[in-house]
Structures are given as structure tokens and as C-alpha cells.
Amino acid sequence: MSLMRIRKPKTRKGKQILLSREPQLIEPTRTMLFIDGRKCGGDIKSCMKDLQQLRKPLVKILNRKNDITPFDDPSSLEFLTMKNDCALFAFGSTSKKRPNNLILGRLFENEILDMIELGIKHYTSMSEFKTEKIGTNVKPCLIFNGPRWNQTEELRRLRNLLIDTFHKDKVDAIRLQGVEHVVSFTCTEDLTILMRSYKIMLKKSGQKTPRIELVEIGPSADFSIRRTKIASEDLYKQARKQPKQLQPKKKKNVTYDELGNTHGRVHLGKQNVTKIQTRRVKGLRKTPEEKRDSRQKKKELIKAAAKDLLKNAE
Amino acid sequence: MDIVKEVLEKQQRDLEKYKPITVDKHLEVRLDVGSLLCTDPNDLEDNQLKNNREQYLLDLTRDNTQLLINSVWELPTERIDECIVAKLPEPTTVLPRLRKVPGPKPLTKWEKFAKEKGIKKKKKDKKVYDTTLDKWVPTYGFKRADAEKEKEWVLEVPKNVDPNEDMFQKKIDLRNEKVAKNEIQRMKNIVRAKKVEVPRGGYFGPEVASSGQLLTAVTVAKSSTASVGKFQDKLPKEKQARGIGVKELIPGAKRKASHISAQPEKEVNLDLIKSVLNKKPKYDIEKAISIQKNEDKLQRETNPAEKGKKGKKGKGGKSGKGGKKPKGGRGQRAPGKKTAVGRKRR
Numbered sequence: 001m002s003l004m005r006i007r008k009p010k011t012r013k014g015k016q017i018l019l020s021r022e023p024q025l026i027e028p029t030r031t032m033l034f035i036d037g038r039k040c041g042g043d044i045k046s047c048m049k050d051l052q053q054l055r056k057p058l059v060k061i062l063n064r065k066n067d068i069t070p071f072d073d074p075s076s077l078e079f080l081t082m083k084n085d086c087a088l089f090a091f092g093s094t095s096k097k098r099p100n101n102l103i104l105g106r107l108f109e110n111e112i113l114d115m116i117e118l119g120i121k122h123y124t125s126m127s128e129f130k131t132e133k134i135g136t137n138v139k140p141c142l143i144f145n146g147p148r149w150n151q152t153e154e155l156r157r158l159r160n161l162l163i164d165t166f167h168k169d170k171v172d173a174i175r176l177q178g179v180e181h182v183v184s185f186t187c188t189e190d191l192t193i194l195m196r197s198y199k200i201m202l203k204k205s206g207q208k209t210p211r212i213e214l215v216e217i218g219p220s221a222d223f224s225i226r227r228t229k230i231a232s233e234d235l236y237k238q239a240r241k242q243p244k245q246l247q248p249k250k251k252k253n254v255t256y257d258e259l260g261n262t263h264g265r266v267h268l269g270k271q272n273v274t275k276i277q278t279r280r281v282k283g284l285r286k287t288p289e290e291k292r293d294s295r296q297k298k299k300e301l302i303k304a305a306a307k308d309l310l311k312n313a314e
Numbered sequence: 315m316d317i318v319k320e321v322l323e324k325q326q327r328d329l330e331k332y333k334p335i336t337v338d339k340h341l342e343v344r345l346d347v348g349s350l351l352c353t354d355p356n357d358l359e360d361n362q363l364k365n366n367r368e369q370y371l372l373d374l375t376r377d378n379t380q381l382l383i384n385s386v387w388e389l390p391t392e393r394i395d396e397c398i399v400a401k402l403p404e405p406t407t408v409l410p411r412l413r414k415v416p417g418p419k420p421l422t423k424w425e426k427f428a429k430e431k432g433i434k435k436k437k438k439d440k441k442v443y444d445t446t447l448d449k450w451v452p453t454y455g456f457k458r459a460d461a462e463k464e465k466e467w468v469l470e471v472p473k474n475v476d477p478n479e480d481m482f483q484k485k486i487d488l489r490n491e492k493v494a495k496n497e498i499q500r501m502k503n504i505v506r507a508k509k510v511e512v513p514r515g516g517y518f519g520p521e522v523a524s525s526g527q528l529l530t531a532v533t534v535a536k537s538s539t540a541s542v543g544k545f546q547d548k549l550p551k552e553k554q555a556r557g558i559g560v561k562e563l564i565p566g567a568k569r570k571a572s573h574i575s576a577q578p579e580k581e582v583n584l585d586l587i588k589s590v591l592n593k594k595p596k597y598d599i600e601k602a603i604s605i606q607k608n609e610d611k612l613q614r615e616t617n618p619a620e621k622g623k624k625g626k627k628g629k630g631g632k633s634g635k636g637g638k639k640p641k642g643g644r645g646q647r648a649p650g651k652k653t654a655v656g657r658k659r660r
Binding site: 022023024025027030087106107108109113139140141142143144145146147149150159160163164167170171172173174175176177179182184186188189194196198200203204205206207208209210211212213214216236238239240241242243244299302303305306307309310313 | 328329331332333334335349350351352353354355356357358360363367368371372374375376378379380382383384386387388391392394397398399400401402405407408409410411412413414415416417595597599602603605606609
């Protein structure tokens with residue numbers, strides 16, 4: 001029957017995997033899938049290797065050649081990212097038409113959200129810089145230079161994608177001595193993106209904050225933007241929607257004044273004045289007449305009802 | 315004053331030894347300290363970019379990094395395991411999610427129905443007392459089956475049933491059928507939750523369909539006419555699809571109770587309204603009758619004597635209940651009788 005299409009997990013592990021593919025409130029860290037195209041060698045290969053080095057351990061590397069053209073048919077790419085549980089992908093290929101082609105992209109709901117094709121004009125790999133390297137798993141600072149980054153939607157998306165690619169993980173705290181890597185992206189007038197990566201040297205400045213000196217450690221690349229596929233405004237907005245449960249709750253009835261004092265407002269319900277316990281004064285008691293009257297009234301009511309009933313019964 | 319000047323000058327000289335940590339920018343850079351991000355909207359110098367590219371990029375990046383580091387160093391710090399850690403604020407740059415924000419869990423068909431009707435789940439006791447076994451028996455789980463076996467060690471064979479039929483096997487079959495039905499309903503709930511459009515038992519193609527499925531498809535197709543297949547021709551020896559969940563697929567096979575009754579609609583509705591509007595208060599008949607009897611008795615007692623009314627002094631007016639106020643031991647004593655004497659002492 002039609003229900004055969006719903007697969008039921010057979011093992012506990014399989015169930016866990018299927019569960020992990022469902023929407024989650026707090027998503028796990030975003031891993032990046034590295035895929036080679038039909039041909040992938042030279043600059044593009046070393047570029048991919050360096051990117052892997054920078055993103056480790058949040059990477060998943062596929063080494064075989066893949067006959068995929070992401071801009072024509074992204075289905076197999078979507079499948080591979082889904083299977084490997086990755087949110088981002090980097091696809092490297094080289095051809096006569098598009099030499100040294102790097103496609104960076106990300107997914108939303110198992111479909112490609114945006115995807116930008118960068119051509120490598122000039123590349124110097126990390127191994128070519130004979131300098132001291134940074135440690136592993138260092139969160140880099142990201143610098144975006146140039147006024148162009150904010151001018152077009154495409155570049156804004158590219159900037160967001162680059163942040164996604166390089167910033168690795170969201171952290172609440174950082175070791176001050178551990179800030180040792182900076183990646184800068186400069187967008188020139190002719191839309192070339194210059195990527196440079198430096199090691200940060202903290203020097204004495206005579207104050208608490210150190211003076212910064214930079215040493216280039218590579219990789220350094222000049223990218224040109226080729227084809228792009230960016231998500232529609234609607235989809236992008238939907239993808240950026242944050243769960244309400246994670247947003248900080250607004251504190252009600254608490255205000256702060258200029259002196260730093262906290263003012264709280266307390267709401268009490270309406271007081272029941274008739275039930276309130278007061279001093280028992282003789283004058284406020286019911287007189288015997290009042291009591292009798294009320295009792296009499298009650299009795300009369302019951303009597304009338306009883307008579308009515310008896311009449312009905314007869 | 316000289317000392318102050320001297321100290322200030324010395325500090326100035328100290329500072330001059332080091333390079334500055336301040337950076338001048340035409341437009342202010344935008345910082346997102348939470349994700350260690352800095353965007354510099356200032357114009358690039360084309361001349362420098364052409365002639366002395368690497369050095370220019372290095373200087374530019376250094377300046378911006380310096381600005382970022384300055385703000386990072388201003389953050390509140392903490393000492394954890396011999397190293398100083400700065401607490402980062404929430405990042406302002408929003409990155410897209412991998413999947414949608416999870417919504418509320420979709421209701422199953424039963425849950426939806428129960429919600430509409432206001433049916434609440436009743437909690438079953440873990441154990442109930444069984445009168446035939448004369449002991450407490452688990453309603454579910456561990457040792458429930460044992461208890462049932464113990465209770466139903468013998469089963470009655472009804473008159474209209476073949477005496478050679480195994481009633482125990484029949485019971486097991488019935489249970490298995492229920493389990494299968496429940497499983498199908500569970501699957502259907504999943505389908506409904508995922509909002510997948512699935513055909514209700516149509517033809518699935520030669521590779522997938524089994525003979526049973528094909529038969530179901532034929533039966534469903536035949537009864538899918540305006541007259542629920544009443545006037546369709548039949549082949550000789552044609553079979554009807556049977557099995558669990560098949561009846562639900564065939565239109566018209568499972569009839570619901572009609573809402574149309576013998577009474578005309580208007581009358582039904584009027585009756586309903588009457589029953590709601592003419593609600594009478596509930597009476598406790600026995601109590602009312604006993605009160606009435608008491609009243610009558612009192613009247614009989616008081617009326618023939620016609621002693622006139624008592625003076626209404628103090629806590630008088632107890633004529634309703636009859637009897638006098640206890641005299642607190644001041645009255646006449648009857649030596650033989652044992653009565654409660656005096657007021658109640660506490």
C-alpha cells in the first residue's frame with residue numbers, strides 16, 4: 001500500500017540518524033562537504049586542501065571525482081550533502097571553459113539556498129609561505145574591506161556565505177591569547193575578491209590592549225565572481241528565522257532608573273472585602289431577627305418546591 | 315607640581331617607545347564582536363592597490379584588526395584554568411539555518427478528534443483487583459500476559475461456532491489483527507503529518523504491486539462511481555478485496571450513522587432548544603418530602619392546642635424544630651430517666 005513508502009528505522013542507530021535529519025531547535029555545528037568535480041587539480045586542488053586545513057575538524061572530504069554540474073543539476077549534490085549531514089559545501093573543478101572553479105554554497109531544507117562560483121585568478125598556497133603557522137581549531141577574525149560589500153545583494157550574500165564558511169562555530173567566550181588568526185576579504189572596484197590570511201602577533205603597547213602586528217601565513221587568493229545562484233528574498237528570510245524559544249524573554253514589570261535602582265511593579269488581584277477577616281465587633285453581627293428572617297425565607301422556598309413536587313407526583 | 319609633571323612626561327616617553335594602538339578612520343567600521351567580524355566601508359586607495367598591493371592590504375587589515383582587538387580586549391574577562399577568557403556578546407550577524415524552525419508536533423487523527431470533543435485521557439491504574447482470580451493483576455506490562463493466561467485457562471465455544479475451532483488461536487489472531495490495524499493507523503498519521511500526497515490504494519505499477527494490491531485497486535476503482543459501484547457489471551467468479559484496512563479504502567463500504575432521523579429536522583432542533591431553555595432546578599425529593607412531613611406534624615401539634623404565641627425573647631423562635639431550650643439542669647428531674655444534664659462543657 002501507499003504506506004510502504006514510509007520507511008521505518010530498523011535499528012536504534014538508524015532511528016537516531018533519521019531523528020537528526022528532522023528540524024531541531026538548536027542545530028549542530030555546520031560541517032562543510034568538500035567535493036571534487038570531473039577534473040580537480042593544480043591551484044583548485046591546493047585551494048581546497050587549504051580550506052580543509054582551515055576548517056578542520058568541521059569538514060567531510062570526498063576524494064573521488066564526481067560528474068556533477070551544480071548549476072545545471074544540483075540534485076546529486078543535494079543528495080550527497082544530505083547523506084553526509086553537511087550544511088555547507090565546496091565544489092572544486094577545473095575545465096577549459098572555467099579554469100580553477102570553486103563553488104561555495106549552503107543548503108536549507110535539503111535544497112541549495114545559495115551557491116556562488118568563484119574563479120581563482122591567482123593562488124598562493126599555505127605551504128608556500130615559509131612562516132610559523134597557527135594552531136589547529138583557531139577561530140579566525142574576519143575582516144571585510146571596501147565599500148562594495150554592502151552595495152549589491154549578491155555581494156551581501158557572498159559576504160554572509162564567507163562568514164558561514166570561515167567563522168566555524170559560535171562561541172560564548174574566547175581566550176584572549178587564542179586570537180591569532182585573521183582572514184581578510186577585500187572587494188575591489190572590478191569585483192575581484194582578494195583573500196589574505198595573517199597570523200596575529202600581540203606586541204606590547206604600554207597599555208592593557210596589545211598592539212597588533214600581522215604576518216602573512218597564506219593562503220592568499222584572488223577570486224573573480226562567475227555564476228551565482230542566490231535564494232529568493234522570501235526563502236532567505238525563512239532560512240534566517242530564529243526560533244522564538246531561543247530569544248531572550250522580555251522581563252515584565254521591571255524597570256531600571258538612572259541611578260541603577262531596580263523598580264518592580266506587583267499586581268495584586270481585587271480584594272474580597274466581604275470575606276476579609278476583621279475584628280469581631282458585636283455591632284456588626286446579625287441580629288436574631290435577621291437570622292430568623294433569612295432562615296424563614298430559605299424554608300419557604302424549599303416548602304414551595306416540595307409542594308410542587310408532591311403535586312406533580314400525584 | 316614638578317613631580318607630577320615628571321611622572322607625566324615619563325609616561326609620555328614610555329608610550330612613545332611603543333607604536334600606537336589607535337586607528338583613524340574616515341567612516342566608522344562596523345564591528346560584530348560576537349562573531350569576531352569587522353566590515354570596513356571606507357573607500358580603497360586604487361593607486362596603492364595597483365602599485366603596492368600586498369603591503370597596502372596588510373596595513374589595511376592590520377588597522378581593522380587592531381580596532382576589532384581593541385573592542386575584544388574591552389569585554390569583561392574571566393580566569394578559567396590559568397588563562398584569561400573574554401566573554402563574547404551575542405553575534406549580530408544572522409546566519410541561515412540548515413532546517414526550518416521546528417513547529418508543534420502534529421496531532422494524530424484521534425488526538426484531533428479528542429481535542430474537538432473535549433475528551434481527556436484517563437490514567438489507568440497499574441494494577442486492578444481481579445475478582446475471579448482474587449488478587450491484584452497488572453493492567454499492562456510485566457506479568458500481564460501471565461495473569462491473563464491464568465484467568466482464561468479455558469474458553470467457551472459458542473453454539474454457532476464449529477466445535478473443532480481453536481478458540482485460543484482465534485483470540486491470538488484477533489489481537490494480531492488489532493496490532494496490524496494500529497500500525498497502519500500510525501503510518502497514516504505519519505503520512506498526514508508529513509503532508510505527502512499519496513493515492514488511496516491506487517495502482518502502483520507492475521514492479522511494486524502484489525496481487526492483493528491489484529485486487530484492492532480494482533475493487534476501489536469499481537466502487538468509485540457516483541452510485542458507489544452499484545450498477546457496475548461483474549465478471550464471473552470475480553473476487554472482492556478483503557483484509558485489514560481495505561474496507562476503509564472502498565467508498566461506501568463503511569457507512570457512518572446518518573444524521574437524518576424519522577422526525578423532521580425542524581422538530582428535532584426545536585426539541586433540542588426546548589430541552590436547553592426549559593431547564594428546571596434539581597430537587598432532592600426525599601429531603602423535600604421529609605421537610606414537608608415535619609411541617610405538617612408541627613402544625614398538627616400546635617394548632618389543636620392553640621396556646622397562643624410564645625413571647626419572642628432572646629433566642630426564641632425555635633418553634634420550627636419543636637422542643638424547648640435545654641434548661642441546663644434547672645428543670646424538674648426525672649429520677650429514672652437518664653438525660654443529658656446541663657450545657658455542654660468544653
